[in-house]
Amino acid sequence: MELIANHNPIEMIQDASKVSNRPISSFIEANTQKVTLEHLKNDCVIPVFSKDNESTISHYQFIDKAQEVVQKLFPDMEIKQPNIRVSHVIKGRIPSAVGKPAKELLPHEKTIYYERCAFLIELPSVKEIVNGNELNLSIGGVRSYNQENLYSKKSLEKFKVFIGFKNRVCTNLCISTDGFSNDIRIGSILDMEQRMEQLFQGYDKERHIGAMKRLSNYKLSERQFAHFIGKLRMYPHMDKMEQREVFPVALNDSQISNVVKEYYVGQNFSRETDGSINLWNLYNMFTEANKSSYIDNNLERNVNAFELVNNMGISMENNTSNWLLSN
Template identity: 60%
Template sequence: MELITRSPLQNQMVEEKEVVSSKNRNFIEANTKKVSLEHLKNDCIIPVFAKDNESTISHYEFVQKTREIAQDLFPEFSVSEPDIRTSHIIKGRIPSAIGKPAKELKEHEKTLYYERLAFVLEIPEVVENVNGNKLALTIGGVRAYNQENLFSKKSPEKFKVFIGFKNMVCTNLCISTDGLADQIRVNSLNQLSEAVENLLNQYDRMKHLGMMERMSRYELTQAQFAHFIGKLRMYQFMGKTEQKQYFPVSLNDSQINTVVKNYYHDPNFSRKEDGSINMWRIFNLLTEANKSSYIDNNLERNVNAYDLTNDLVNSLQNRIGNFFLHN
């Protein structure tokens, strides 16, 4: 994969003082805890398949192997330390601590692992400027043990891996359809390595950047935005058969509320004075709202936000009907 650090996409740049930096914000917020790679390696047990006691691929192995592959594929750049978020802690204790009150447990008597994990790795030297925002090339993945049948014999394990960008203004992830592999099923760490490498090699970075740059060329009036939000709300309550007639929407009702709130109040992506808002800002309102999604469906919803935005842009560009924009 050939990478360049200077982008031709410099359209519609804004002054840096107009952008509110969010260095302390997380790429995902919902019910998650930040942990270190060393913590995963040294402090967490590894779940097994119950019927044959075969080990799963550990969270540590997944993160570390992905980082090694990223560094091998991009040797001219440095890969950051992983930013790791976990949720749904599974606690236990060693056999000798059976019957002890929890408050009397010593540290060596406790066991734990996390049911769900998400992580990102930045390549900070590869930064693009799209629509006035700095985007850093980012690689990451998700592992959710709740999607495995750990009560059976060893079977292929599921992983999700992505490559895309992180908006440095707001830490929103920008992931395209071809930048996400959400159905990786492997039996070994070697198979996982091959799947990660295949995804990174096939990703079309310049196409992704071009599609995001295009978003800023089209906008909705305040009335059109209100119509869009109303149709999103209607979609939530349609029957499954009726929903299939329209472009799928993954965000839930509370997340749509967040989109509306940020339309008025987001420091970087809110409406203009006349109430209009371009599609790049709408895309970031959607991905910002998606941060409240649980780890196990966060990446799919992020890609859905990207696809939905591009579907709207296509309708505006080609002047064709769209359920979410027209009566």
């Protein structure tokens, strides 16, 4: 084929004013709810490792430490308050409310924490323009208690942290491999500062921006796009050995269907009048579809979207074979 260059947590919250109204668009959606840092600090209990009753690192501690590191590394920059999304509420009650019907529980008798939490801190003064879209430097992370063995003794706890950009047009995240760490393991929150600083200082912003800008130089025809979508849908059904020989695809089938829908009716990144679509728009259709991913696998899929589309751009630039585009 010729390549052409060119669950509902609101009811458990004791003070409804601490939950923000859902915006038109967020950096992650799925089944998440936006909450405040104050709510996480004051209204949520902290899970423990059951065999030794040692405390886990709370969502509040994680986000608060990230704020501290950002302020340290970017002292003269405008830094927005964290945008926090949570999901999978875990409900409980205080001992004196044992046996009491749920509908009769008073606010102070309820306990709550969230199994999964994601946050985003924007630095709006650090901005770039890519294909006419304004991107703001952003830092964030994810914590999922479902990835910890809370039935054991205290062990190193897992966190995910990233630095990249948020597209202001659609709030899509733009994250590359060197700006993402999906397996930070620490024993205390004091260990987090060093790990964050290493990631943030090692991030090559100019290289990332350059790669995203190059995406708009290449495009797929309508026929190539259809062929590409077909290959994406073939990937989950391929033999495991075959999958290891090609570039991996992280989006699921329903998300790929959303990419096709956006190709036709998307407000910001749909096809051109001749049916073609450039790789920057294709990439943003991927990251838009990824917003439906749960917190615990959202960042990995976001990074995969960039690497997959960027890999296609490199193939087009160098006129090399790519299984997603070849016949």
